[in-house]
Amino acid sequence: MRMRKKAYDNAIQSISRLTVMNYEPANGELNSIHQRLTNGRKEFEQAVTGTMDAIIQMSAMDLALEANVETAEEISTSVSAAVGAISKSAETTAGIASEVAKAHENLTGTIIEVSDASEKIMEEIRHSEKELTSITKLSSSAMSTAKEMKADIYGLIDIIQNMDQVITAINSISAQTNLLALNASIEAARAGEAGRGFAVVAEEIRELADGTKSLTGRMGAFVNTIRDASRKSSNSVDTTVAQLEHINENIQNVWEITGHNRTGMNRITDSVSSLAAVSEEISSSINELDHQTQYVNDQCRNLKDDADALALSSRSIGELVEPAKIIENHLDTSVKRMGNMARDAFYMLDNQIILNCLNSAITAHQNWLHTLKNMAQTGKAEVLQTDCTKCGFGRFYYTFKPVNPAVTGIWSALEDKHKTLHSYGTEMLSSVREGHTEALQQIWKKAETCSRDLLSDFHKLIQIIESLSNAQVRIFE
Secondary structure (H helix, E strand, O other): HHHHHHHHHHHHHHHOOOOOOOOOHHHHHHHHHHHHHHHHHHHHHHHHHHHHHHHHHHHHHHHHHHHHHHHHHHHHHHHHHHHHHHHHHHHHHHHHHHHHHHHHHHHHHHHHHHHHHHHHHHHHOOOOHHHHHHHHHHHHHHHHHHHHHHHHHHHHHHHHHHHHHHHHHHHHHHHHHHHHHHHHHHHHHHHHHHHHHHHHHHHHHHEEEEEHHHHHHHHHHHHHHHHHHHHHHHHHHHHHHHHHHHHHHHHHHHHHHHHHHHHHHHHHHHHHHHHHHHHHHHHHHHHHHHHHHHHHHHHHHHHHHHHHHHHHHHHHHHHHHHHHHHHHHHHHHHHHHHHHHHHOOOOOOOOHHHHHHHHHHHHHHHHHHHHHHHHHHHHOOOOOOOOOOOOOOHHHHHHOOOOHHHHHHHHHHHHHHHHHHHHHHHHHHHHHHHHOHHHHHHHHHHHHHHHHHHHHHHHHHHHHHHHHHHHHOOOOO
């Protein structure tokens, strides 16, 4: 009877502390209760572990969701602005293309006008060359005639000079004749009646000599007039020949200029032809530009619809943040209740559960530190948890409150160090966003030092908990 009572008391004590006990056949109902409670605690441990993992994942999801919503909103705003700018640019391009098309039409008309004008100018040049050829021939003929006239005038001057000599000789003969007639008259007067007839002849000869002298005098004046006119004609012919030669030189110069103009006009005609070909290419390009502009406008409208859809999706995703936070808060409340329940013997967690959570927290801490290092090296912002109560270690730390004196001292000291580490994360994000890249490495070094101190405490805590487990002592008792 005593053995049964002792076994019964041991069973009651094991059940009250929910420790391992030997199942006695006499304690059938108590054994069943102990087994159910033990299994329930194991289920509770799994629930705590699952809930802790869920809230950590939920916190990470909320953080990523908020970051992605913010990024999506920024992208949506940027896309909308880009679409507006592209659309405006497309409209401007379309307007420019229209103006270019009109200008090109005007240019085409101008090219046609230039081409027609060039043809007319070429016709005028060819006509001018024909006229210049005729004028050159006439000028050459006139110059040849003038030279012949000049030679004739020089011959006339020679004849006039001979006439002067003849008139001089006639005057000389006339003077001698007059002198002989005078002598004959004198001699006839001396002869008296016998010389009267001779005197009459002598008088007639004298009168003839005087008439001859008068006639030669008039002839001399006439010859002088002819000589002066011949000299003037000769001078005029000389001037005419010189002017004709000058005109002929000018005609040759005009001919050369006309030739150059003809060559230039040929080049202009060729250029106009090339310009016409280029104009056709430009016209084709303008048509293609108009087609592409219409295509861009269509794509802009599609892109605007996509941007609107993106904005709507962004708002829809943003609307998920609040429910997710509510779920996270519910999970947080649940896991904290579980943490409080863990102090009760019936729900007290095994030290290994705490060690598993602590090792997971260390892994999360190292990942967090790796992200911080990347930001320090690249200067680019990344998703980083800055709330020390929502990271992997924070969820674990603020859920469980160990009571074993071997643990509480180092456990309490972790809070300030952990808060300081997360403050470096906040400082790093702020410096990255504000572009203070010179401070990033310094922040990282401080965070790294703080992290080494924390990890050292983590490992000390693990050693203490393992020692307690070896002594079959839980951290919640």
